[in-house]
Amino acid sequence: MKSSVLGLVCVFALGLLCAPIAEVDGACGQRVRKSYDRLTVDEKRLYRRALQKSMDAGYYIKFVEMHTEKMSEMEAHRVCMFTYWHRYFLLGFENMLRSLGPEFKCITVPYWDQIQQNARAMTGACSSMESCTPMIRDWGGSTKGVYKNVVINGVEIGGSICVTGSPLDRFCEASSRKDNGCAKCLPRDNLQQQPFPAMANYASVYRQLFAPQNLPDASESVEEGMHNAIHATLGSTMGTFQSPADPIFWSHHAYVDLLLTIFLKCRAGLGKLSDAQKANNPYTFVSCPKRENTGMFIASSKITMRNGESGANPIQANAPNSPLYAFFKDIPDQYALLSDIITIGGSSRYTYQVGGLVGQLALNCDKPPSGRRLGEYSSGTQGEAANATRVRCESGLNSDDDAKSPPSSPENAPFQVDSSYDNDVHAKKVTAWVHEVTELLRKLPEDKSREPVPHAEVVEMERMVCMFQDQCRGGVADYSDEFKKAFGVTKPPPCKTIVDEINECRPLRLSKWKETMEKYFPCNVALAAAPTDPDTNETPIGDL
Numbered sequence: 001m002k003s004s005v006l007g008l009v010c011v012f013a014l015g016l017l018c019a020p021i022a023e024v025d026g027a028c029g030q031r032v033r034k035s036y037d038r039l040t041v042d043e044k045r046l047y048r049r050a051l052q053k054s055m056d057a058g059y060y061i062k063f064v065e066m067h068t069e070k071m072s073e074m075e076a077h078r079v080c081m082f083t084y085w086h087r088y089f090l091l092g093f094e095n096m097l098r099s100l101g102p103e104f105k106c107i108t109v110p111y112w113d114q115i116q117q118n119a120r121a122m123t124g125a126c127s128s129m130e131s132c133t134p135m136i137r138d139w140g141g142s143t144k145g146v147y148k149n150v151v152i153n154g155v156e157i158g159g160s161i162c163v164t165g166s167p168l169d170r171f172c173e174a175s176s177r178k179d180n181g182c183a184k185c186l187p188r189d190n191l192q193q194q195p196f197p198a199m200a201n202y203a204s205v206y207r208q209l210f211a212p213q214n215l216p217d218a219s220e221s222v223e224e225g226m227h228n229a230i231h232a233t234l235g236s237t238m239g240t241f242q243s244p245a246d247p248i249f250w251s252h253h254a255y256v257d258l259l260l261t262i263f264l265k266c267r268a269g270l271g272k273l274s275d276a277q278k279a280n281n282p283y284t285f286v287s288c289p290k291r292e293n294t295g296m297f298i299a300s301s302k303i304t305m306r307n308g309e310s311g312a313n314p315i316q317a318n319a320p321n322s323p324l325y326a327f328f329k330d331i332p333d334q335y336a337l338l339s340d341i342i343t344i345g346g347s348s349r350y351t352y353q354v355g356g357l358v359g360q361l362a363l364n365c366d367k368p369p370s371g372r373r374l375g376e377y378s379s380g381t382q383g384e385a386a387n388a389t390r391v392r393c394e395s396g397l398n399s400d401d402d403a404k405s406p407p408s409s410p411e412n413a414p415f416q417v418d419s420s421y422d423n424d425v426h427a428k429k430v431t432a433w434v435h436e437v438t439e440l441l442r443k444l445p446e447d448k449s450r451e452p453v454p455h456a457e458v459v460e461m462e463r464m465v466c467m468f469q470d471q472c473r474g475g476v477a478d479y480s481d482e483f484k485k486a487f488g489v490t491k492p493p494p495c496k497t498i499v500d501e502i503n504e505c506r507p508l509r510l511s512k513w514k515e516t517m518e519k520y521f522p523c524n525v526a527l528a529a530a531p532t533d534p535d536t537n538e539t540p541i542g543d544l
């Protein structure tokens, strides 16, 4: 066991950053990230205190700077290294929280289990983004605060309200401000008015993860799927690249990170590849283009992640003169070496505790609980399994590559399994619905007009979920112009493309699709501020 002596690091030049740095060592064992909803009340309070302390210490805003700095952002979004850039970012953030004092030394970022929350939204147990997401309510909600915009690291952000509940009462919007010069609130939109997005549904996430055949495609599929849908639905700060200013960001990205970890586990296995093999494997690293014709990411490419107020005088996070050096110095900064979470070097290795629907994806991969892979029975229905937005109203693909699915691995050990999810009534309803629809689709005559594709049943289920969202959960719309501009998005959300296509030229295969859904999921659910059946894990953690 290494020593856990505390050091003191001060950045005198700024006069702002001065906090104890705990050695980021192995005293806590392997890091295990858990669903926020599975934390105890004390663990939830501890994490929120760490967020507050990181804001007070002046570290928090530096992470917002790195997400917006031009050269860094070029490697972070709309690019094949999206997953690994954010993995490095999260590890540095987690190390920073761990450094804030002995009580925080074993903390991990809790993930936002969006498939589970979507299941609850589907069954009507909750309805709005806020009522479905305990961490939003625990971190200030979205309706109490003051009316003002905030210039976060040089960019003015508005919203329905500037939320003042903890931990946002400690938020400071620029490195050069402190104490009473800080906003002490964070803009959010009214999340009691926003339904939970369909792109986080089990069937949709399944398609996003298992239709792609290599890392760049999987990364893009998740980035353009549930990742963007959640950012866009939350809007305000979360709808911009200043989004790390909202603590929800870290839990959202921990979930994205978990999903891409499931992709690797199901394709190549976790802990199976040497560093040399990681650098040349379709599921871990393939050379892929940078944005704006600036070259290629190659196996030896290192991450660009720089802090500096409003982008001025940027310093690489792991450079010895960086105020964040202590948090990044031990994390491998070569993209290819970040590909497998359980073999990342030094103290950075980590894993996830999983259960419920995301546990099914993690443990069974593209095999449903009955043991048969959904894709084995594809009778040829849709042509766009690999990318729901790629083809619209055409007669299928002419390539046969997409019809071949790599074998799934039975190796489950790398994840920790939490069986307390097993009897969750909402997850069970989704599973029962998946089984019923699978059987109904298999009874239909083969659709000879289209090429067979893997996961055809689940692709059809995603189409049903998108239509259900459109007709029963507040509608499916294109992204706002502001969001498109902020995130550089050019395509509509996959659900929008799907719904338009169903309405224009390709109806759902089951004529009684809506009745089939309503056996499990009520259509008319009014948006509400609180869930209708709060379970025991929804104990409010109160204000500090």
Ligand SMILES: [Cu+2]
Residues within 6 Å of the ligand: 067, 076, 077, 086
């Ligand atoms: Cu990002």
